[in-house]
Amino acid sequence: MARGQAHDVDSLREIARQLRIDSLRMIHLAGGGHPGGSLSAADLVTALYFHEMNLRSEEPDWPDRDRFVLSKGHGCPVLYAALARLGYFDPQHLDTLRKFGTILQGHPDMNKTPGLDATTGSLGQGLSVGLGMALIGRLDRRAYRVFVMLGCGELDEGQVWEAAMCAAKYRVANLTAVIDYNQLQLDGTNDEIMPLEPLEDKWRSFNWNALRIDGHDMPAILDALRAAREHEQGPTVIIAKTIKGKGVSFMEDQLDWHGVAPNAEQLEAALVELGP
Amino acid sequence: MSCSATRTASMRTAYGEALVEVGRTNPNVVVLDADLSKATKTSLFAEAFPDRFFNIGIAEQNMTTVAAGLATCGKIPFATSLAVFSTMRACEQVRTSVALTNLNVKIVGFYGGLCTAENGPTHQCIADLGVMRPLPNMTVLAPADAPSCKACVRWAVEHPGPVYLRGLRDGEPVLYDETGPADVSRIQIHREGNDGAILVNGFMLHLALEAADRLAARKIHITVADVITIKPIDQKTLLEIAGNVPCVLSVEEHNVLGGMGSAVAEVLAQKHPLPMRIMGVPDVFSNSGKHSLLLEAAGLTTEKIVENAVELLAAT
Numbered sequence: 024m025a026r027g028q029a030h031d032v033d034s035l036r037e038i039a040r041q042l043r044i045d046s047l048r049m050i051h052l053a054g055g056g057h058p059g060g061s062l063s064a065a066d067l068v069t070a071l072y073f074h075e076m077n078l079r080s081e082e083p084d085w086p087d088r089d090r091f092v093l094s095k096g097h098g099c100p101v102l103y104a105a106l107a108r109l110g111y112f113d114p115q116h117l118d119t120l121r122k123f124g125t126i127l128q129g130h131p132d133m134n135k136t137p138g139l140d141a142t143t144g145s146l147g148q149g150l151s152v153g154l155g156m157a158l159i160g161r162l163d164r165r166a167y168r169v170f171v172m173l174g175c176g177e178l179d180e181g182q183v184w185e186a187a188m189c190a191a192k193y194r195v196a197n198l199t200a201v202i203d204y205n206q207l208q209l210d211g212t213n214d215e216i217m218p219l220e221p222l223e224d225k226w227r228s229f230n231w232n233a234l235r236i237d238g239h240d241m242p243a244i245l246d247a248l249r250a251a252r253e254h255e256q257g258p259t260v261i262i263a264k265t266i267k268g269k270g271v272s273f274m275e276d277q278l279d280w281h282g283v284a285p286n287a288e289q290l291e292a293a294l295v296e297l298g299p
Numbered sequence: 300m301s302c303s304a305t306r307t308a309s310m311r312t313a314y315g316e317a318l319v320e321v322g323r324t325n326p327n328v329v330v331l332d333a334d335l336s337k338a339t340k341t342s343l344f345a346e347a348f349p350d351r352f353f354n355i356g357i358a359e360q361n362m363t364t365v366a367a368g369l370a371t372c373g374k375i376p377f378a379t380s381l382a383v384f385s386t387m388r389a390c391e392q393v394r395t396s397v398a399l400t401n402l403n404v405k406i407v408g409f410y411g412g413l414c415t416a417e418n419g420p421t422h423q424c425i426a427d428l429g430v431m432r433p434l435p436n437m438t439v440l441a442p443a444d445a446p447s448c449k450a451c452v453r454w455a456v457e458h459p460g461p462v463y464l465r466g467l468r469d470g471e472p473v474l475y476d477e478t479g480p481a482d483v484s485r486i487q488i489h490r491e492g493n494d495g496a497i498l499v500n501g502f503m504l505h506l507a508l509e510a511a512d513r514l515a516a517r518k519i520h521i522t523v524a525d526v527i528t529i530k531p532i533d534q535k536t537l538l539e540i541a542g543n544v545p546c547v548l549s550v551e552e553h554n555v556l557g558g559m560g561s562a563v564a565e566v567l568a569q570k571h572p573l574p575m576r577i578m579g580v581p582d583v584f585s586n587s588g589k590h591s592l593l594l595e596a597a598g599l600t601t602e603k604i605v606e607n608a609v610e611l612l613a614a615t
């Protein structure tokens with residue numbers, strides 16, 4: 024998918040719906056995984072992979088490809104579903120998530136899955152990886168851009184802010200951070216575990232271009248990605264307000280759906296809500 | 300002292316319960332977690348003593364050094380996360396803020412070994428013992444079941460100084476009676492025999508006991524001993540065991556490099572050389588998959604323990 028042959032908003036919404044369905048199926052079959060953070064990220068991942076990013080699925084190592092780092096690695100089902108849909112590997116692999124011998128590990132492993140640019144799962148490290156990629160894009164005069172998706176709980180990690188300071192120092196305009204701001208982490212809400220606000224002010228004071236959007240509003244996501252692309256003075260962060268478990272009423276905003284798989288009944292109920 | 304494994308129990312729940320118990324008798328016990336209290340069951344302590352519980356967020360480095368700060372004020376902090384993050388994300392903080400200062404901080408990590416299974420190698424932890432062991436002042440504990448985990452918590456409260464406690468998850472066979480071993484710093488002998496000895500810890504203990512039963516059926520009688528405290532290792536008991544057998548096999552759910560087997564070998568090589576084999580996770584990263592399949596791939600099964608024991612005996 025090269026940028027330009029992008030889908031319209033309606034087909035992007037449809038793809039996001041499919042990625043949600045795929046994610047829940049995969050997690051159900053695996054008997055474990057993280058539904059809440061996969062569903063909250065679905066619209067953002069869709070906009071990136073099916074509209075914004077410049078990719079060649081037939082050539083996963085294409086040196087000029089845009090990079091994506093899923094720093095909140097536990098949300099990988101939705102990313103695997105996107106990669107399969109783009110043809111990086113046979114969609115049949117989706118049924119093997121987390122199983123012994125699979126190419127789809129419980130957390131992203133760049134040495135096992137075609138199309139993955141980074142190994143993540145230990146929270147807080149992705150922005151640094153992305154920064155490294157962005158610095159070399161500029162040094163080697165390549166036009167690629169780097170996108171890093173962070174969880175909001177993940178922002179508790181000090182390394183995120185080390186990377187943020189460093190990215191601003193080097194004014195890497197080819198680096199965009201996207202925060203899946205669902206306001207829940209593992210033990211509770213951000214406010215209960217580690218208050219983050221004022222979040223835009225934090226990033227701005229670190230000399231980032233900060234945008235705040237509704238992370239389920241497809242046109243708004245596309246606009247923000249364009250604004251990030253056009254911002255040439257330094258890195259941009261898109262703070263995307265999302266709902267954990269988005270799309271399935273009984274999962275929405277529910278802490279308990281952070282890290283458990285739906286059983287057969289729950290999956291069925293979820294699929295009814297998400298549609299055919 | 301050892302009972303046969305007719306039931307299993309959750310080591311994480313045992314940990315949470317033990318914290319509440321020691322919290323009741325010792326007001327200096329405080330607990331920290333890094334947004335995993337539901338998994339590590341420090342949530343039980345948080346409910347019982349909300350004022351003495353600190354959820355530091357997903358920030359293990361900060362948690363570790365905050366714990367050091369609490370300890371400078373006379374508290375006994377239990378800084379808890381997954382083993383992989385407690386010992387490795389915050390490794391240098393453990394070394395400098397906790398070990399070098401010799402503060403009374405307890406570093407606790409769950410899902411030691413491969414038991415976080417399907418989550419894959421980012422979450423599995425096969426290097427924690429090797430990372431913690433060479434830190435001066437650090438005591439390293441790796442219990443096998445719920446009662447011995449509780450005993451480790453009680454022991455740690457009574458023993459000033461840095462401790463690393465490696466926990467597992469749940470479903471561990473219960474191999475000790477309810478009160479656990481009387482002194483976790485001593486090697487615990489579960490079976491006695493003079494044909495050989497298996498030194499073991501953690502989840503491998505029940506496999507070693509099974510292996511011993513199978514060997515006994517073949518008239519091979521071996522000692523099985525649980526090395527709960529890897530550092531400082533109980534040299535006296537270790538040398539007594541070694542004095543009564545022709546060879547020693549160690550079995551652990553840790554990299555074959557740097558763990559309990561290495562600790563045993565360091566003593567035996569210098570004080571009582573004898574044929575030895577070290578069984579553990581090979582020095583490669585594992586994969587996502589069921590815990591039982593990962594153990595099988597690593598060669599950590601009852602059959603393999605029997606096989607290794609027989610080969611080792613034949614060669615000696």
Ligand SMILES: Cc1ncc(C[n+]2csc(CCOP(=O)(O)OP(=O)(O)O)c2C)c(N)n1
Pocket residue numbers: 057059060061063095097098144145146147173174175176177178203205207208209267281333334335357384388
């Ligand atoms: C370094 C590290 N510490 C702890 C964890 C365990 N963990 C996995 S997900 C999670 C909560 C993440 O919350 P957030 O970043 O908000 O993700 P989301 O809500 O989008 O799923 C935690 C604590 C981890 N994976 N890595």
